[in-house]
Amino acid sequence: MKITRENYEAYFLDYHEGNLTEGQKAALMEFLAQNPSLKEEFWAFEMVELEEENISLPFDRNFLKKPVSNTDHPSISEETLIAYHEGDLGDEEKRQVLKAVAESPEARKAFTLYSLSRLEADASIVFPAKAALKKHIAGSRGLIIRRLAVAAALLSFMVSLYFLLPGSLNMQQLADEQVPAIPDQKEEISRITPIEELPVLAETRPTIQPKTASVSAIEPTPQETTRQPARMDVSQLAYIDSHERTELSVPDQRPQTIDLRKDFYWFTYAGNIDIADEDEDELPQSQPMEEQRYTSLASLAYSGIERSTGVDLKNMENPFTDRNFGLWDIAGMGLAGISHITGTSLTVDKETDETGRITSLGIGERFRIRR
Amino acid sequence: MTAQEYNQCVDEHADGVYRFILKNIKDEDKARDIVQDSFEKMWTKAGDIEFSKAKSYLFTTAYHTMIDAIRKDKKQTELNEEAFNKHQVNNSYSDLKEVLNQAVAKLPEIQRHVIMLRDYEGYSYQEIGEITQLNESQVKVYIYRARNFLKNYIGKPDMVI
Known part of the structure; x- marks a missing residue:
């Protein structure tokens, strides 16, 4: 061109x-x-020439470099030693590493340090409130109702018991204190009416017919005034029907002569607590009746709930208070149970005197007990 | 996942999750809150989570909750670590565990997380990647770097092991 x-x-x-x-x-x-x-x-x-631009890597170029072995063995690198400890090598590679480690002091030292660099979990660190994380609701409405109802039963029991107590007893104190045990248990137990003679215990479960919860107490004979244990049949007072309003009745006569603070202890047939609701099929089989001895009202409540629901409240932390469930927590649960079953919103009112002794308990507006 | 399986998760993993979080944020109350939050989140989705995936879900949730907490309280955490390191730096160590704890505290955050998941819980690279949202290669690189740092730290001449 x-x-x-x-x-x-x-x-x-x-x-x-x-x-x-x-x-x-x-x-x-x-x-x-x-x-x-x-x-x-x-x-x-x-003169038209492009000057070389002075552009450098935005990071340290060593970042891209492969680690160079600082062992004195040609066939083994730091990377290989790490891979050995991470379980990333095959059998043949592992053999080569072990061979190199055996031959080279430097490799052996590095190998040992990598072995020591593995972290171990500190088993002494445990989550402090594991029980509070657990869920005790299986998702079945029937089970929810049943558990709440058991708690409600216990509340009923405690309210009823309060009514039975002599005037000098402080219920809160009773709940908190351990009542001294009676030395000769066999002798005391032998005085109790045989289980078979109690009408409600003749059946493995109470019938659905009764719509009341009640407390039965055996009045002591005069000669047994100070040693006769009171009997609380939880299976009777625990009966709550989800379709009917629950009524609570207590006997007119109180066992005033019993010295509760020294000699009172309860026998209950906690395994026989049974609650009816619409999911009859889900109800557990009645368990064999078993006598249990309780030295405080709280232990009775704990045991009753554990036997009926499998929940160990005694060792469970209440997430709302950061303390273990106490007797009044259980009472609160019972109230929630009654509220749930009856569809009403209930509250417990406590009145105390100047010494802190409870003088009256009320549930809602329709139920109140005063000394 | 049933309530029974959920409760089994509490028994089997609550300590591990708590340990992992506590070692990272060094605050018992916050660690406890994070563990509780994580289990609550798992419970709310219990119906969608298979029992076999529960542990992974739990650690993933706890990890991200922890990261959120760290970001929220970043400044304070850094101050704590600085104080922790300052307090420890001049000490003489004769116990490997103490030396390792100090070394772990000096690791970059992400390296500390992956090495703890690896050693405490025995997770694979892939599982750690799922928890931390890193790819497998990144996890491997971080673990290798962390391991190398720990090895060099405990092998320093002034460390008496």
């Missing part, structure tokens, strides 16, 4: 880039001789 004033720039550039043949160079020189005004422009092309 002939060099003209229309295309000379491309030839100028190619000349300086070294892209022209000898013939093209000669033609270009002849063109410049004929057009001397373009010589200055020709040499200006020579």
Whole structure:
């Protein structure tokens, strides 16, 4: 192609880039001789050079480098030693590592340090409130009702018991204190009416017919005034029907002559607590009746709930108070149970005298016991 | 997952999750809150979670809850770590566990997380990746770096082991 004033720039550039043949160079020189005004422009092309930009990596280039072995064995690197301890190597590679470790003191030292660098969980660190995390609701409405109802039964029991107590007894104190045990249990137990003679215990479960909860107490004979244990039949007072409003009745006569603070202890047949609700099929089989001895009202409540629901409230932390469930927590649960079953919103009102002794208990507006 | 299986998770994993969180944030109350939150979250989705995946779900939830808590309280955490390190730096150690604890505290956050999941719970690279939302290669790199740091730390001449 002939060099003209229309295309000379491309030839100028190619000349300086070294892209022209000898013939093209000669033609270009002849063109410049004929057009001397373009010589200055020709040499200006020579200065057109791109300077190397000083751009560096935005991070340390060592980041990209592979670790270099600081062991004195050619076949083993730090990476290999780590891979060995991470279980990333095959059998053959493991054998090579062990061989190298056996041959090289440096490799052996590094190998040992990697072995020691593994962290071990501190077994002494345990979650402090595991019980509070657990869920005791299986998702079945029947089971929820049953558990709440058992709690309600216990509340009923406690309210009823309060009514039975002599005037000098502080119920809160009774709940908190351990009542001294009676030395000769066998002798005391032998005085109790045999289980078979109690009408309600003749059946494994109470019938659905009764709509009341009641407390039965055996009044002591005069000669047994100070040693006769009171009998609380939980299976009777625990009966609550979800379809009917629960009524609580207590006997007119109180066992005033019993010295509760010294000699009172309860026998209950907690395994026989049974609650009826619409999910009859889910009710557990009645368990064999078993006599249990309780030295405080709280232990009775704990045991009753554990036997009936499997929930160990005694060792369970109440997430709302950060303390273990106490007797009044259980009472509160019982109230929630009654509220749930009856569909009403109930509250417990406590009145105390100047010494802190409870003088009355009320549930809602319709039920109140006063000393 | 049934309530029974959930409760089994509490028995089997509550300590591990608590340990993992506590070692990272060094605050018992916060660790306890995070564990409780994580279990509550798991319970609310119990119907959708298979029992076999429960542990992974739990650690993932706890991990992200912890990260949120750390970000929320970043400044305070850094101050605590600084104080912790300052307090420890001049001590002479004769117990490997103490030395390792100090070394772990000096690890970058992400390396500390992955190495703890690896060593405390025995998670695979893939499982750790699922928990921390890293890919497997990243997890492996972080573990290798952490391991190398720990090895060099406990192998320092002034460390008497």
